[in-house]
Amino acid sequence: xxxxxxTLRQEPPQRVDLSALTPDRLAGKSLADIxxxxxxxxxxxxxxxxxxxxxxxxxxNVRYEGGSARFDLIGAKLxxxxxxxxxxDVGLQLGRLAKGGTITVSGSAGAYAASGNExxxxxxxxxxxxxxxxxxxxxxxxxxxxxxxVRGKAGARAGDRLRRGILIIEGDAGEDLGSRLIAGTIxxxxxxTGRVGYLNKRGSLVLAKRPEIGPTYIDCGAHxxxxxxxxxxxxxxxxxxxxxxxxAKLQRYGGDTAVYGKGEILTxx
Amino acid sequence: xxxxxxxxxxxxxxFAEAFPMSGTGILITGPNAKWAMxxxxxxxxxxxxxxGCGCEAGVDCEVSPDETPDGRPxxxxxxxxxxxxxxxxxxxxxxxxxxxxCPGSAVYSTVKGEFEIKVGDAVRQFGDKWQMxxxxxxxxxxxxxxxxxxxxxxxxxxxxxxxxxxxNLLVMGADWESTMRATEAAVAAIDAxxxxxxxxxxxxxxxxxxxxxxxxxxxxxxxxxxxPTLRGVTKSALDPDVGCVLEIxxxxxxxxxxxxxxxxxxxxxIEMGPEKxxxxxxxxxxxxxxxxxxxxxxxxxx
Numbered sequence: 137x138x139x140x141x142x143t144l145r146q147e148p149p150q151r152v153d154l155s156a157l158t159p160d161r162l163a164g165k166s167l168a169d170i171x172x173x174x175x176x177x178x179x180x181x182x183x184x185x186x187x188x189x190x191x192x193x194x195x196x197n198v199r200y201e202g203g204s205a206r207f208d209l210i211g212a213k214l215x216x217x218x219x220x221x222x223x224x225d226v227g228l229q230l231g232r233l234a235k236g237g238t239i240t241v242s243g244s245a246g247a248y249a250a251s252g253n254e255x256x257x258x259x260x261x262x263x264x265x266x267x268x269x270x271x272x273x274x275x276x277x278x279x280x281x282x283x284x285x286v287r288g289k290a291g292a293r294a295g296d297r298l299r300r301g302i303l304i305i306e307g308d309a310g311e312d313l314g315s316r317l318i319a320g321t322i323x324x325x326x327x328x329t330g331r332v333g334y335l336n337k338r339g340s341l342v343l344a345k346r347p348e349i350g351p352t353y354i355d356c357g358a359h360x361x362x363x364x365x366x367x368x369x370x371x372x373x374x375x376x377x378x379x380x381x382x383x384a385k386l387q388r389y390g391g392d393t394a395v396y397g398k399g400e401i402l403t404x405x
Numbered sequence: 406x407x408x409x410x411x412x413x414x415x416x417x418x419x420f421a422e423a424f425p426m427s428g429t430g431i432l433i434t435g436p437n438a439k440w441a442m443x444x445x446x447x448x449x450x451x452x453x454x455x456x457g458c459g460c461e462a463g464v465d466c467e468v469s470p471d472e473t474p475d476g477r478p479x480x481x482x483x484x485x486x487x488x489x490x491x492x493x494x495x496x497x498x499x500x501x502x503x504x505x506x507c508p509g510s511a512v513y514s515t516v517k518g519e520f521e522i523k524v525g526d527a528v529r530q531f532g533d534k535w536q537m538x539x540x541x542x543x544x545x546x547x548x549x550x551x552x553x554x555x556x557x558x559x560x561x562x563x564x565x566x567x568x569x570x571x572x573n574l575l576v577m578g579a580d581w582e583s584t585m586r587a588t589e590a591a592v593a594a595i596d597a598x599x600x601x602x603x604x605x606x607x608x609x610x611x612x613x614x615x616x617x618x619x620x621x622x623x624x625x626x627x628x629x630x631x632x633p634t635l636r637g638v639t640k641s642a643l644d645p646d647v648g649c650v651l652e653i654x655x656x657x658x659x660x661x662x663x664x665x666x667x668x669x670x671x672x673x674x675i676e677m678g679p680e681k682x683x684x685x686x687x688x689x690x691x692x693x694x695x696x697x698x699x700x701x702x703x704x705x706x707x
Contacts, residue, residue, distance in 0.1 A: 281540075300540060321539065338537055362434075362511045362557040363539050363548050365475040370541045398537065 137194035139221070144202025148187045150178045151227065155212035157184070158220070159195050167192060177208070200224065203243050211239040214256055228265075231258045234282065244288065248272065253301065255281040259374075266291035266310065269303055277318060279303070285374050292330075295322045298339060304371065304378050314341045317399060321367070323378045336392040336399035344381045346403040353391035358405035360385055409703055411675045415685040416702050421573045421667065422690035423698035426461075427492040428568025428658045429522055430483035432468060432515035433504055438478040442467070444507035445480035448499045452484070453605045456625070460486040460495040461570060461656050463602030474513050475557070481515050483602045485570050485656045492564060493522045500558075501528050505549075511557040514544070516658060518565030525558035565658060569698050572601075572655035572663035574670050575613070575631065575687040577647040584649040585609075587682030591653055591670035598669050600662035601655050613652045616691060628689075646684050660698055667700050672707040 140162065152175040162170060171185030184190070193199075196218055200210070203224020209232055211220045216236025225243035232248070234256035244262030250269040264286045269279035270293060278297035285304045286294075292310035295303045298320040305313075305323070311330030314322050317339030325344040332349065333341045342364075368382035386402040409416045433448070435441030445464050452462035461484070468479035484499070486492035504510050505528055512524065525547040529536045532549040538560070539546045545560040574591060578584030592608035595601060603609075618626035629635050630642040631650045643650070653670055657663035674683050688702055 302541065319538070340537075340539070359554055361548075361555060362475050362477070363546065363555065365477070366546070366557070367539070367541060369474065369476060398535065400537075 137197075138191070139197035139199040139219075140193040140195050141191040141199045141201055142184075142188040143191065144200070144204065144224070145187060145189055147204050148175075148182055148206050150176055150180060150182060151206045151208055152182055152187065153177050153209050154207055155209035155232070157198065158211060158214050159198050159218040160215050162198070163195055197221075203241070205244075205246055208246075211237070211256070211258075214239065216255065225262070230260070231256050234258070236282070247291065250279055250282075250284045250303075252277075253279040253282045253284065255301075257283050259285045259287075261287045263288035263307065264290045264294065264305075266293060267296055268294035268305075269298055269301075270294075270296035279320070283374065289326065290324075295320075295339075298322065302371070304375050306375060306377060314339060317341070319399075323371070323375070323381065325375075325377050325381065333392055333399065333401050335395045336401075337396040338398040340399065341401045342378075342381060342386075343401060343403045344377070346387075349389055349401060350392070352394040352397075353389040353401055354393060356388040356390045356400075358385050358387050361388075361402075364402070409706070411706055413679040414675050414683060416671075416675075416706060417685065417687040418701075418703055419688045420690055420693070420699045420701040421571070421688035422693060422696040423569045423571040423573075423663060423700065424696040425566065425698075426485040426487060426568045426570035426656065427489040427564060427566050428483060428485045428516065428656070429492050429496055429518065429562060429564040430465065430481060430516045430658075431496070431500065431504070431524070431562055432473065432479050432481050432513040434468075434473045434475055434477040434479040434511045434513070435507075436477060436509040438467065438480075440507065440509050441478050441480045444504050444510045445482040447507060448503040449482050449484070449602075449604075450503075452495075452499075453610070455485075455487050455491075455570075459491060460484050461602070461604040462495075462499070463604045463656075465602055466596075466599065475511060477511070479513075483516070483600075483656070483658065485568055485602075485604075489520060489522075489564055489566060496522060496562075497524060497527045500524055501531075505531065505551070505556055505558075508553050512559055512562075514559045514562035516563040516565060518563035518567075520564040520566070521561040522564050523560065524562050525560040528556075528558060529560075531556075567660075568656065568658050569660050569663045570656040571696065572657065572667050572698075572700055573689050574653045574667060574674075575689060576651045576653065576674060576683045577631075577643065577649070577685040577687065578683040579646060579648050581649045583682055584651050587674045587677050588651040588653060590673040590677055590682065594669040594673035595653065595655060595666045598662065598666040600659060601657040601666040603653060603655055605652075605654055608653060610652045610654055611650075613650070613689065642687070644685065652689065663698070664700055664705065667702075668705045668707070671702065671705055675707060
């Protein structure tokens with residue numbers, strides 16, 4: 137069955153909040169009802185019908201034909217077994233607090249993509265903005281489950297306060313990758329800069345290119361880790377290159393000893 | 406006893422009576438097949454019968470590297486007990502003493518069941534707070550630092566209460582050699598059946614028991630009706646041409662697996678024929694009053 141499709145008529149005049157347009161929240165609504173949903177974020181009104189042309193289809197599967205950097209909160213609180221695809225760019229907080237399901241974006245995402253993600257599989261074919269998978273201000277933990285794959289670059293502080301789940305960045309990562317990491321796994325294939333793994337508690341950072349590693353990380357030697365072999369197999373479908381890095385012998389740096397220090401940076405030995 | 410004859414082998418019109426058990430197990434991987442097998446054999450040692458060992462355990466099969474989660478050679482070990490509590494206690498104890506200690510080993514869940522047993526969650530504290538948890542694809546694992554690297558162990562494994570213990574075949578032949586030949590062939594055939602184990606030494610038990618004893622307080626004693634040296638002096642079940650009896654006991658994760666195993670064993674014995682192998686095959690039961698699973702030999706013939 138064809139997906140339920142939102143085709144972009146024109147760039148919206150203001151930022152829009154698309155959190156209401158997840159498959160579960162659209163269920164039982166007629167096209168006319170959906171067109172009337174208010175998505176504006178200012179005092180001026182913007183309705184779904186103003187921005188999109190709708191085509192009915194399988195509600196488990198929502199598709200956006202055409203994206204915009206003004207599209208915020210796409211797939212927020214998405215439930216398992218639902219899918220959203222965006223042909224184009226998205227704005228802030230893609231997949232915010234998603235519980236499951238899959239979200240794919242053919243373009244790039246703004247800041248706070250996958251923020252607080254609890255279980256969704258999110259793929260961004262372009263770049264991700266700052267604070268990928270990070271908590272919003274005031275929140276104690278970032279992403280707590282699921283998997284995020286960014287084919288391009290990621291902005292600064294990707295994986296900030298990551299608590300659980302897997303983050304794969306195939307391109308370069310911005311400054312301070314994995315800052316305040318609580319747990320979980322980050323795999324970065326490109327360059328990393330700044331204080332990588334700053335204040336990492338017990339997370340794993342797997343870096344294909346060894347950066348300058350801070351003095352609070354301690355070299356624990358080169359090892360063949362069974363867990364890495366299992367992860368390599370599990371990540372293969374999402375990223376062959378990430379799997380290849382994990383299949384090799386890995387140099388382990390334990391830290392960040394400035395804090396709890398049970399985490400690690402792993403890089404090819 | 407009146408019997409059916411197949412390829413010259415007499416098949417008793419009898420049935421094996423089996424009981425519900427709690428079944429669980431683990432997949433052990435190692436750096437090579439040798440060390441995976443050592444871990445599995447050690448963990449399933451001294452586990453022939455629930456009567457004295459607390460559980461019945463054995464190796465189900467070897468698992469090729471393509472089929473294990475970490476791409477290393479593996480061995481699947483199954484464990485059965487009379488209650489899920491016993492199964493959990495035995496599995497955790499054996500895992501902690503025999504698999505955690507075994508060089509290079511890692512442990513994964515391999516039994517799909519209605520219940521879960523904490524294994525990694527139980528041994529993780531050996532890591533003295535250096536253990537790390539890793540989750541992927543809905544499964545959670547523990548990395549426990551040990552002297553050869555890390556012990557990698559799944560947090561929980563499955564347990565099913567739909568398992569069956571006590572499927573059996575009584576193989577009767579002219580002498581020890583021919584009976585053993587037939588029994589070994591049956592054991593090898595049953596080995597190939599998935600989801601079953603044969604917990605006794607080499608899959609074979611020579612001291613089959615009956616319920617009760619002439620001594621007070623002994624629940625079970627030697628099955629004198631099947632002891633060839635007592636033929637004539639006791640109420641014997643043996644014919645004049647039977648000089649040796651060996652028993653195969655089968656525990657399986659499902660009713661279907663036990664019945665498939667018995668079928669495979671019977672086929673191997675019948676194919677060998679009475680000259681080289683067994684003269685007669687029977688099965689042990691308690692009159693059908695104790696166990697709900699009845700495997701009639703006549704239904705399992707090839």
